[in-house]
Amino acid sequence: MKHQHWIRSAAIAGVVVLLTTGCSVLGTGKKSDIDAPPTTGAEVDAKTTSAAVTIDMIDENSSQMTVYVKDAKGFVAPLSLGLPKSVSVAKTTLEYMVDGGPVASLLPSGFQALLPKGTKIVSLNITSDKRAIVDFSKEFLSYDKQDERKILEAITWNLTNFASVEKVQLRVEGKDLKEMPQGKTPLDMPLARSMGINIEKAEDAEFGQSTPVTLYFLNQNDQNYKYYVPVTRLVKRTDDVAKAVVDQLIKGPDQKKGLAAVLNTTTEVKSIKPTADGLITVDFSNKLLGTDQKASADALQSVILSLTENTGYKQVQIKVDGAVKITSTDNQNYSKPVARPAHINPAKL
Known part of the structure; x- marks a missing residue:
């Protein structure tokens, strides 16, 4: 995968840095290391599907939809909720x-919506070049400065979860928003998923020589609701993104931030390679298995989420010492390739 020089600066957590790994940290809609998996479909279709997916229809008046909100630790995270059925699912989310x-009333304990109170979605139109143009009411501008980046991440990752959207353009009361008013984050180009989410930098990486990989670690609230949090980590520049993803999952989360690891640091990877169109295979050693000879369900789902997020492969085949007969701790059979779940983190009230 070729690296292009980023030609714009962006504000990350209040610090302006110039990154040179593929495109602006805000995302320009161009090809990057962390483009979303390619699929086709209508506006209301999620980008991916899975055999291990939550039920789409909650009841006859609602359906499963994903929203991005802030948790108690300040991370932006997806939640899958049963929302009223509508003609425009993207606008409803x-x-x-x-x-x-x-x-x-639907959010688990500790979660909070990020768009300012009173904000109305005046319109949401999707163009032929897969650009979602969102027009907000003026209340959208009344946010806390500390949430500026989180708001942009939540909107962008939410909308690019739909197959018909690759870029996002913001308007307020019919006028294009050129920059965010509080922290002055530039919006001169459309936002894309390549902006990352919950960004951090590996200790051995340099801003000008890095590759972003988005990793799914675990968190839980005060009521023991467990959920995945996506974290975009800047690592040493590499063309082998799949290997970097699994290596970083093994390395684990930043201990200071309170997330939980999904793979043990003793986990060994024997090989990672594409085996067919849209399929990538990861072969672990038997250290992936517990004493019951089962693999952690959380670990397997994290590997699938992280690899499909970063590589563009739609399915992941997991092996242990070359064998595909793997059972997870939740008694799911992983002997066949598994696709990315259409809905992540089904909420439990």
């Missing part, structure tokens, strides 16, 4: 990301 709105 944004409406349920407004603080103080109808989503409040």
Whole structure:
């Protein structure tokens, strides 16, 4: 995968840095190391499907939809909720990301919607070049400065979860938003998933010589609801993104941030290679298995989420010492390739 020089600067956690790994940290919609997996479909279709997916239809009046919200530790995370069925699913998900709105009664303990109170989605139009143009009411501008980056991540990752959207353009009261008013984050180009989410830098990486990989670690709230948090980590520049992903999952999360590891540091990888169109195979040693000879369900799902997020492969085949007969701790059979779940983190009230 070729690296292009980034030609724009972006604000990350209040610090402006110039990154040279593929495109602006805000995302320009161009090809990058962390483009979302390619698929086709209508606006309301999720990008991916899975045999291990939550039920799409909650009841006759609602369906499963994903929203991005802030957890108690300040991470932006996806939640899968049963929301009212509508003609425009994408617009509905944004409406349920407004603080103080109808989503409040649906969020697990510790979670908070990021869009400012009173914000209305005036319109959401998707163009032929897969650009979602969102027009907000003026209340959208009344946010806390510390949440500026999180708001942009939540909106962008939420909308690019739909097959028909690759880029996002923001408007307020019909006028293009050129920059965010509080922290002055530039919006001169459309946002894309390549902006990353919950960004951090590996200790041995340099800003000008790095590759971003998005990893799924675990967190839980005060009611023991466990969920995945995506973290975009800048690592030493590499063309082998798949290997970097698994290596970083083994390395684990930043201990200071309170997330839980998904793979043991003793985990060994024997090989990672594409085996067919849209399929990548990861062969672990038997250290992946516990004393019961089962693999952690959390670990397997994290590997699948992380690899499909970063590589563009739609399915992952997991092996242990070359064998595909693997059972997880939740008694799921992983002997066949597994696709990315359409809905992540089904909420438990």
